Amino acid sequence: VVELVESDRSTVEDLDRLDHRDQPWVTIVWNDPVNLMNYVSYVFRSYFGYPAAEAERLMLLVHHEGRAVVASGGREEMERHVEAMHDYGLWATLTRSDA
Amino acid sequence: VIPFVRDSTGITARLTSDEAAALRNLSGQLVAMLLDRGAQVHGDAAAMLYAQAGIGGGEEAPLDPALARLLPDAYREDPEAASEHRHLTERGLVDRKVQNARRVGADLESDRSPVVVRLDEASVQAWLRTLTDLRLTLAARLEIVEDGDEGQVNDEADAAMLTIYDWLGYLQGSLVECVSTSLDNRDASDGRGTLDAPGR
Numbered sequence: 675v676v677e678l679v680e681s682d683r684s685t686v687e688d689l690d691r692l693d694h695r696d697q698p699w700v701t702i703v704w705n706d707p708v709n710l711m712n713y714v715s716y717v718f719r720s721y722f723g724y725p726a727a728e729a730e731r732l733m734l735l736v737h738h739e740g741r742a743v744v745a746s747g748g749r750e751e752m753e754r755h756v757e758a759m760h761d762y763g764l765w766a767t768l769t770r771s772d773a
Numbered sequence: 774v775i776p777f778v779r780d781s782t783g784i785t786a787r788l789t790s791d792e793a794a795a796l797r798n799l800s801g802q803l804v805a806m807l808l809d810r811g812a813q814v815h816g817d818a819a820a821m822l823y824a825q826a827g828i829g830g831g832e833e834a835p836l837d838p839a840l841a842r843l844l845p846d847a848y849r850e851d852p853e854a855a856s857e858h859r860h861l862t863e864r865g866l867v868d869r870k871v872q873n874a875r876r877v878g879a880d881l882e883s884d885r886s887p888v889v890v891r892l893d894e895a896s897v898q899a900w901l902r903t904l905t906d907l908r909l910t911l912a913a914r915l916e917i918v919e920d921g922d923e924g925q926v927n928d929e930a931d932a933a934m935l936t937i938y939d940w941l942g943y944l945q946g947s948l949v950e951c952v953s954t955s956l957d958n959r960d961a962s963d964g965r966g967t968l969d970a971p972g973r
Contacts, residue, residue, distance in 0.1 A: 706842075707920045708912045709905065710942065712949045716901075719956050726960065737920075756847045757862055761869055763905030765842070767849040 697746040697771055701755040703732075704765045705740045717762045718744060722755075746771055776944050777892075779951040784897055786948075790886035795937070796944075799907050800878040806910070807871050810840050811864065830863025832856045839913035843870065843906055870906055873899040897952060904945040911938040 703714075711733055718729035722745060735742035744766075745755050752768040759766035778785050788796065814831035833856065835841045844863055846855035876899040880890050892900060911934055915924030926932050 705920070706909075707917050707922050708908050710946055710949060712953060713901070713905065713945060716949050716953050716956070720952070726957070753847065753858065753862075757866065760843075760845060760847075760866055762902060763843070763909055765845055767845075767847055769849065769851075 699747060699749045699752040699768055700743045700771045701745040701752045701759070701766055701768050702741050703736050703744050703759060704767070705736050706765050709764060711737065714764065717759070717764060721758055721762070775947060777947045777951045779954055784892045784948070784951045786880075786888075786890040786892055786900075788881070788888045788890075790883075790888060792940075793881045793883065793888040797878050797881045799937070799941075800874040800881075800903060803874045803903065803907055803910065804871050804878075806837075806840065807843075807867050807874070810835060810837075810844070811867050811871075814863070830859050830861070830865075830867070832860050834859070837913075839910040842909050842913050870902070873903045874906070876900075877903045897948070900948060901945070901952070904941055904948065908938060908941050908945065911941070 714733045714736060715726075715729045718724050718732050719726060722729075724732065732742045732744055745752065749768070756766045756768050776787060778787065810831075834846055835844060844859075844866060846852075847858040847862075848855040876896060880892065880896055880900075881888060883890070890896075912924070915926070915931065915934055915938065916922075917924040917938075924931070924935055924938075926935055
């Protein structure tokens with residue numbers, strides 16, 4: 675273990691920021707007792723363009739774990755996704771990916 | 774009878790005149806509930822100006838659990854961001870839900886029985902969303918809160934509501950089958966589905 679000199683420290687912080695800079699926000703879909711499994715899969719396929727198997731996997735994650743991250747990216751983009759999910763009647767929120 | 778059938782040219786809905794009347798009625802109630810929310814939060818002059826610009830909405834989540842579920846907060850742990858987002862987007866969301874429900878009602882206008890409706894792509898999307906919104910509303914009324922919940926059925930009216938809720942689920946499931954098959958065909962034709970869904 676070595677002590678960081680000042681110039682190194684800034685590099686590390688930059689790298690840290692880089693990790694979250696491109697995908698800083700996430701869209702989360704939450705489980706509910708109403709929406710049908712095939713409908714949730716359909717929404718993930720048709721809206722996000724996920725292949726059938728991936729849409730199924732995310733749907734099952736929502737079903738069993740109570741929620742799933744279905745998209746990540748910039749804040750405005752995630753806000754659009756959340757609004758689209760509300761159009762479909764899915765319960766969705768957005769949050770910072772490191773939250 | 775299978776309510777939705779898909780053939781090479783599209784999706785057709787087939788309902789008895791009683792079923793069609795019930796669905797028209799429910800769609801009308803949904804429109805009224807949503808317009809009522811709109812009226813509550815767009816009552817003053819400033820709100821009307823926002824409304825003309827196509828933005829605006831409440832700043833607090835609706836108290837009615839059905840409306841709260843149809844128009845949920847976009848931020849779960851940040852009330853300020855949730856309020857700001859709602860203020861900018863709720864009106865648009867309400868308007869689209871109203872348009873969807875009205876479209877379903879209009880599609881069902883018919884003097885014949887059974888009522889046979891050919892759904893174009895826009896109608897299919899409106900029906901998918903409105904059937905969902907109706908089921909979410911009834912589930913809130915029946916206090917269905919967990920997976921596998923059968924709801925609070927205290928009287929005949931509740932029992933009737935539960936029957937309608939189940940019937941709407943059956944309609945929804947049938948329509949989703951049809952549109953999912955369309956996606957399967959699309960994926961198969963562009964080669965996308967083959968790697969992801971072996972054996973289909």
